[in-house]
Amino acid sequence: EIVLTQSPATLSLSPGERATLSCRASQSVRTYLAWYQQKPGQAPRLLTYDASNRATGIPARFSGSGSGTDFTLTISSLEPEDFALYYCHQRSSWPPITFGQGTRLEIK
Amino acid sequence: EVQLVESGGGLVKPGGSLRLSCAASGFTFSTYSLNWVRQAPGKGPEWVAYISSGSTYTYYADSVKGRFTISRDDAKDSLYLQMNNLRVEDTAIYYCARDVNGDCYTCAFDLWGPGTMVTVSS
Numbered sequence: 001e002i003v004l005t006q007s008p009a010t011l012s013l014s015p016g017e018r019a020t021l022s023c024r025a026s027q028s029v030r031t032y033l034a035w036y037q038q039k040p041g042q043a044p045r046l047l048t049y050d051a052s053n054r055a056t057g058i059p060a061r062f063s064g065s066g067s068g069t070d071f072t073l074t075i076s077s078l079e080p081e082d083f084a085l086y087y088c089h090q091r092s093s094w095p096p097i098t099f100g101q102g103t104r105l106e107i108k
Numbered sequence: 109e110v111q112l113v114e115s116g117g118g119l120v121k122p123g124g125s126l127r128l129s130c131a132a133s134g135f136t137f138s139t140y141s142l143n144w145v146r147q148a149p150g151k152g153p154e155w156v157a158y159i160s161s162g163s164t165y166t167y168y169a170d171s172v173k174g175r176f177t178i179s180r181d182d183a184k185d186s187l188y189l190q191m192n193n194l195r196v197e198d199t200a201i202y203y204c205a206r207d208v209n210g211d212c213y214t215c216a217f218d219l220w221g222p223g224t225m226v227t228v229s230s
Binding site: 032034036042043044045046049050055056087089091092094095096097098099100101102 | 143217
């Protein structure tokens, strides 16, 4: 099973700042890595897939990068609505499909 | 509108059964592979099961293998999850989720339903 480790667990930033979230895989997932955003009471929402492709309707301030075992989600300038939970997800070697444990992005 | 809507959740005793449904609309259901994903209270998402288009392939998480069965009815644009021998640790919100590029082995989940809550408790 591929384990995804996200860091940091919690990130405290202010609106307008740049956010950098990390996801490390226990073995190579090539570029089959996605990022999701989740707000309380809602289903996860796909942000980026195949490491760097933005999903339909996702603002340009969200960008994904990386390959192999190290991946990053960058939010270039935080908007108030961006404060939420973020999960990475791999679909390279499965079953099982696995998710990271999450990063909470909170307002400083 | 393109959407997925789950139903069938509820309270069930350990050892009991439930059948979840997921109704799709707004897209060509038969051409997509689909998944069930669950999320226990306060935890991250956990993938449960996958079914390819045409029901050719199904895969399960080890935690549910032999107890849960995923199926689909393309004539009704519906996905199902039959859950037997339920355990307390199966308590979660259950989501159906669509693969982003149709019938796909390496895809992310681009469309999710709002979820249905399953509570297993005596």
